[in-house]
Amino acid sequence: MARPKSDDKRKAILTTACHLISQQGLSAPTAQIAKEAGISSGSLFTYFENKNVLFNELYIELKGEIAQATLSSDQISNTPSEQLYIFWKNLTYWLMRNHSKTKTLQLLNNSDDINDTTRKTGEQSMAKLASLIDEVRQIGAMKESPLSMVVAYMESLVHTTVDFMSKDVANSEEHCKTGFKALWRVIR
Amino acid sequence: MARPKSDDKRKAILTTACHLISQQGLSAPTAQIAKEAGISSGSLFTYFENKNVLFNELYIELKGEIAQATLSSDQISNTPSEQLYIFWKNLTYWLMRNHSKTKTLQLLNNSDDINDTTRKTGEQSMAKLASLIDEVRQIGAMKESPLSMVVAYMESLVHTTVDFMSKDVANSEEHCKTGFKALWRVIR
Amino acid sequence: MARPKSDDKRKAILTTACHLISQQGLSAPTAQIAKEAGISSGSLFTYFENKNVLFNELYIELKGEIAQATLSSDQISNTPSEQLYIFWKNLTYWLMRNHSKTKTLQLLNNSDDINDTTRKTGEQSMAKLASLIDEVRQIGAMKESPLSMVVAYMESLVHTTVDFMSKDVANSEEHCKTGFKALWRVIR
Amino acid sequence: MARPKSDDKRKAILTTACHLISQQGLSAPTAQIAKEAGISSGSLFTYFENKNVLFNELYIELKGEIAQATLSSDQISNTPSEQLYIFWKNLTYWLMRNHSKTKTLQLLNNSDDINDTTRKTGEQSMAKLASLIDEVRQIGAMKESPLSMVVAYMESLVHTTVDFMSKDVANSEEHCKTGFKALWRVIR
DNA sequence: TATGAATGAGGTTTCATTCAT
DNA sequence: GATGAATGAAACCTCATTCAT
Numbered sequence: 033m034a035r036p037k038s039d040d041k042r043k044a045i046l047t048t049a050c051h052l053i054s055q056q057g058l059s060a061p062t063a064q065i066a067k068e069a070g071i072s073s074g075s076l077f078t079y080f081e082n083k084n085v086l087f088n089e090l091y092i093e094l095k096g097e098i099a100q101a102t103l104s105s106d107q108i109s110n111t112p113s114e115q116l117y118i119f120w121k122n123l124t125y126w127l128m129r130n131h132s133k134t135k136t137l138q139l140l141n142n143s144d145d146i147n148d149t150t151r152k153t154g155e156q157s158m159a160k161l162a163s164l165i166d167e168v169r170q171i172g173a174m175k176e177s178p179l180s181m182v183v184a185y186m187e188s189l190v191h192t193t194v195d196f197m198s199k200d201v202a203n204s205e206e207h208c209k210t211g212f213k214a215l216w217r218v219i220r
Numbered sequence: 221m222a223r224p225k226s227d228d229k230r231k232a233i234l235t236t237a238c239h240l241i242s243q244q245g246l247s248a249p250t251a252q253i254a255k256e257a258g259i260s261s262g263s264l265f266t267y268f269e270n271k272n273v274l275f276n277e278l279y280i281e282l283k284g285e286i287a288q289a290t291l292s293s294d295q296i297s298n299t300p301s302e303q304l305y306i307f308w309k310n311l312t313y314w315l316m317r318n319h320s321k322t323k324t325l326q327l328l329n330n331s332d333d334i335n336d337t338t339r340k341t342g343e344q345s346m347a348k349l350a351s352l353i354d355e356v357r358q359i360g361a362m363k364e365s366p367l368s369m370v371v372a373y374m375e376s377l378v379h380t381t382v383d384f385m386s387k388d389v390a391n392s393e394e395h396c397k398t399g400f401k402a403l404w405r406v407i408r
Numbered sequence: 409m410a411r412p413k414s415d416d417k418r419k420a421i422l423t424t425a426c427h428l429i430s431q432q433g434l435s436a437p438t439a440q441i442a443k444e445a446g447i448s449s450g451s452l453f454t455y456f457e458n459k460n461v462l463f464n465e466l467y468i469e470l471k472g473e474i475a476q477a478t479l480s481s482d483q484i485s486n487t488p489s490e491q492l493y494i495f496w497k498n499l500t501y502w503l504m505r506n507h508s509k510t511k512t513l514q515l516l517n518n519s520d521d522i523n524d525t526t527r528k529t530g531e532q533s534m535a536k537l538a539s540l541i542d543e544v545r546q547i548g549a550m551k552e553s554p555l556s557m558v559v560a561y562m563e564s565l566v567h568t569t570v571d572f573m574s575k576d577v578a579n580s581e582e583h584c585k586t587g588f589k590a591l592w593r594v595i596r
Numbered sequence: 597m598a599r600p601k602s603d604d605k606r607k608a609i610l611t612t613a614c615h616l617i618s619q620q621g622l623s624a625p626t627a628q629i630a631k632e633a634g635i636s637s638g639s640l641f642t643y644f645e646n647k648n649v650l651f652n653e654l655y656i657e658l659k660g661e662i663a664q665a666t667l668s669s670d671q672i673s674n675t676p677s678e679q680l681y682i683f684w685k686n687l688t689y690w691l692m693r694n695h696s697k698t699k700t701l702q703l704l705n706n707s708d709d710i711n712d713t714t715r716k717t718g719e720q721s722m723a724k725l726a727s728l729i730d731e732v733r734q735i736g737a738m739k740e741s742p743l744s745m746v747v748a749y750m751e752s753l754v755h756t757t758v759d760f761m762s763k764d765v766a767n768s769e770e771h772c773k774t775g776f777k778a779l780w781r782v783i784r
Numbered sequence: 785t786a787t788g789a790a791t792g793a794g795g796t797t798t799c800a801t802t803c804a805t
Numbered sequence: 806g807a808t809g810a811a812t813g814a815a816a817c818c819t820c821a822t823t824c825a826t
Contacts, residue, residue, distance in 0.1 A: 057331070059247065061820060063788095072410075072787045074823080083821065142330055143245065173405065177398055181384050185402060188376035196369050210365055214373060217361065217405040222636075222808035223804055229810095249795060260812045265797065267810095410787035411825055417789095433707065435623065437816065448791045453818065518706055519621070549781065553774055557760050561778060564752035572745050586741055590749060593737065593781040602806095625799060627809095636808045638802080647800065 042079050044069040046093050049086060054132035058087070058139055088150040091140045094133050095154035101126040103160050112168045113216075119161055120190075120212045127194040128204060134194065158183075165219065172220040182219055189215050230267050232257040234278050242320035246275070246327055276338040279328045282321050283342035289314040291348050300356045301404075307349055308378075308400045315382040316392060322382065346371075353407065360408040370407055377403050418455050420445040422466050430508035434463070434515055464526040467516045470509050471530035477502040479536050488544045489592075495537055496566075496588045503570040504580060510570065534559075541595065548596040558595055565591050606643050608633040610657050613650060618696035622651070622703055652714040655704045658697050659718035665690040667724050676732045677780075683725055684754075684776045691758040692768060698758065722747075729783065736784040746783055753779050 048069040052060040062083055066076040080086035102123040109115045127134045140146050155162075165186060166179050174182050193211030197204035236257040240248035250271055254264040268274035290311040297303045315322045328334050343350075353374060354367050362370050381399030385392035424445040428436035438459055442452040456462035478499040485491045503510045516522050531538075541562060542555050550558050569587030573580035612633040616624040626647055630640040644650035666687040673679045691698045704710050719726075729750060730743050738746050757775030761768035 059820095062822085063820070073821095074410075074788060075786055077822070078785070138330060142326060173401065174398070181380075181395075181398075184380045184383065185377065188380040189373065192369075192372045192376045195372065207369075210362070210369075213361065214406045218402045222638075223810045225810070247795085250797085251795075261796095262798080262813060263811055271796070411789045413789070435816090438818085439816080449817095450792060450819080451790055454789060459817070514706060518702060549777065550774070557756075557771075557774075560756045560759065561753065564756045565749065568745075568748045568752045571748065583745075586738070586745075589737065590782045594778045623799095626801085627799070637800095638809060639807055641801070642806070 041069070041071055041075070045071070045076060045079055045086070046090050049090055050094065050136045051132055053090075053139060054135040058143055058145070062086075084145050087140060087143070087145045088147060091137070091146050091150050092153050092157075094137045094140075095157050097130075097133065098123070098126065098137075099157035099161075102158070112164060116164055116168055117212055119164065120215065121208060123161075123190060124194050124197060124208050124211065125204075127190070128197045128201075131198065138191075169219045174219050185218055186215055189218070225267065229257070229259055229263070233259070233264060233267055233274070234281050237274060237278055238282070238324045239320055241278075241327060242323040246331055246333070250274070272333050275328055275331070275333045276335060279325070279334050279338055280341050280345075282325045282328075283345050285318075285321065286311070286314065286325075287345035287349075290346070300352060304352055304356055305400055307352065308403065309396060311349075311378060312382050312385060312396050312399065313392075315378070316385045316389075319386065326379075357407040362407050373406055374403055377406070413455065417445070417447055417451070421447070421452060421455055421462070422469050425462060425466055426470070426512045427508055429466075429515060430511040434519055434521070438462070460521050463516060463519070463521045464523060467513070467522050467526050468529050468533075470513045470516075471533050473506075473509065474499070474502065474513075475533035475537075478534070488540060492540055492544055493588055495540065496591065497584060499537075499566060500570050500573060500584050500587065501580075503566070504573045504577075507574065514567075545595045550595050561594055562591055565594070605633070605635055605639070609635070609640060609643055609650070610654050613654055614658070614700045615696055617654075617703060618699040622707055622709070626650075648709050651704060651707070651709045652711060655701070655710050655714050656717050656721075658701045658704075660721050661694075661697065662687070662690065662701075663721035663725075666722070676728060680728055680732055681776055683728065684779065685772060687725075687754060688758050688761060688772050688775065689768075691754070692761045692765075695762065702755075733783045738783050749782055750779055753782070 045065060049060070049065045052065055052068065062076050063073040066073045069076075076086075080089060102119050105118055105122055107118050109118060162179060162183050165182055169175055169179075169182055174185075189211055193207060193214075196207045196211075200207065233253060237248070237253045240253055240256065250264055251261045253274075254261045257264075264274070268277060290307050293306055293310055295306050297306060350367060350371050353370055357363055357365075357367075357370050362373075377399055381395060381402075384395045384399075388395065421441060425436070425441045428441055428444065438452055439449045441462075442449045445452075452462070456465060478495050481494055481498055483494050485494060538555060538559050541558055545551055545555075545558050550561075565587055569583060569590075572583045572587075576583065609629060613624070613629045616629055616632065626640050627637040629650075630637045633640075640650075644653060666683050669682055669686055671682050673682060726743060726747050729746055733739055733743075733746050738749075753775055757771060757778075760771045760775075764771065
């Protein structure tokens, strides 16, 4: 019977959960999430069967948002190099500007509460980026390595780059470029 | 002068805490840690004032162990390149073989329970590695970037590398080399 | 609108708390209070945010009951002297007959857990008695002393009187009168 | 085999206990008392079998000190009235100046931890004051009441008086006199 | 469907007292 | 006798989840 009535409330819960988790960690109480989302503590469980389900759906939601922000762009380029840089910029700037989402995703990622199916689903939303990387690396130093590994290296470089962009916003553009050059040397 | 505080017990607590945290997360109960460490629930607090202190001391302990494993080596080399590779191997293999310590450290790292003093102390134990990296990068692509950033990139590459070494132990040696090459391209 | 918070339960908690505190002191466990009040240990905290709040509300409740018992009387008299005696009788007999409430109030009074606001509120419930005393003393020996002091003397005489009424119930009426006469000599 | 070695330590424990109890209530930890008294937590129990014994001995100690301060005076007077006033002054001023002892005694007095034997012993130290009161009241308004009641009234007047002396030190002398006049009217 | 009171297991920490050293 | 580590029973309070309204 599809999902419960109000999609607004569902969204409100996810948004609030993200906020509170970024501040308090995964132990942020469901009651507080509900209250700050403008619903009663009991209602949360009509939208998410339990806290674990909430975590998993939040994970997918955030992964989706990131993919959206990264991949749907006004700028389009013909060369893979330039296209990858556009994605890289989209991604790093979005992460930098969405600190609480980034933090929450990191916590969820490290948690055993996120199951494999969810992780798979999360990966798929970035498929387009993965295939671009696949294309780019074919003639590069990592052409023999599994794609998943290359993607993983990219992700770790992204996070480190964003850390520095956030800590030193004045030079964020420069850090962004530095990070991309590092990525390029890794895969090309 | 009464029973002296036993260093064995302190160690047992830290070891057990690490084990349980790697399985259950930071919410692993102090009572369970105490019991499995072979002491009474109250005794844990004669060794660590509270759970937060336990976390911080565990963090420092683990950082220290990693530094020990990475930096104290039979092999010594004259060229920075080779020396760095030795450290890299020590580090990645230790992390691969000490999964629960690695997992716990990751959880602690992401937690607000670890204070700045502790983080500083943790950093210092790896000073030797940092200075080697500093030396190596001087003529490389990242010579303009702050050392802390280069170190951060290295750490993120380490973790990604170790993930793949663990998931595919049969080819761990190859993954280890692949990772090092990536690092070398990033900083040189 | 879900189950409404039950006033019966609130009262039951206060009543039980009073009972247990009079027997065990302020360290009477909240869990025992809850259980004997017929609710679960956690529910106590939906009615009182924490033990301290419970103490303060209990204080106000008891002060209110005393005021009620003292000031609302069938008998009314025109002369201040007689009116004061009626109040005195009401008060002393109520305290004598409500031993656990008296004991509990005494413990609360000596405790730092009761805050100033609560104490103020408690005072106000006896305002009518205070103003009667104010009236009576105007031509007496303590006309120069602050009202609060006169009230304080009265209270201390009350408690001493009640102690003897309780210890020697057979002669409680006489003790009551003796006490009143002492009061009268103090303020008149 | 008599009391343990050092009487200094015993005194130190009692003094410290009094201090801490006046600040934290009867739940002041024995370990803290011991430490601040300069001995180990375990040693406290060689001087006092358990916390309850400590309470009782502290009670007697304090009662004794009060008696000493009240009854042993340079000034001596022939008329009971004047002698009683001297005692009254000694007592009220001592209580005012020894706030923590006064507070502690009050807490002990309200506690079930003090047994009847201890209370009796405490009373006896003030026997001289009681007999003076006995003498004074013989021709007064309370000549028919039991002595213990008269003493009790005096004590309650003392405490109320001291409260006001403490709260308004500038006028403590006046409050002291006011209190004594009230006492005199009560018993004479 | 929405609400929020009710539940009770579980978590961290405290503390009087004991006892090995 | 002195020490202080060890003990473990409580204590207070939180919180995911249920269910009466």
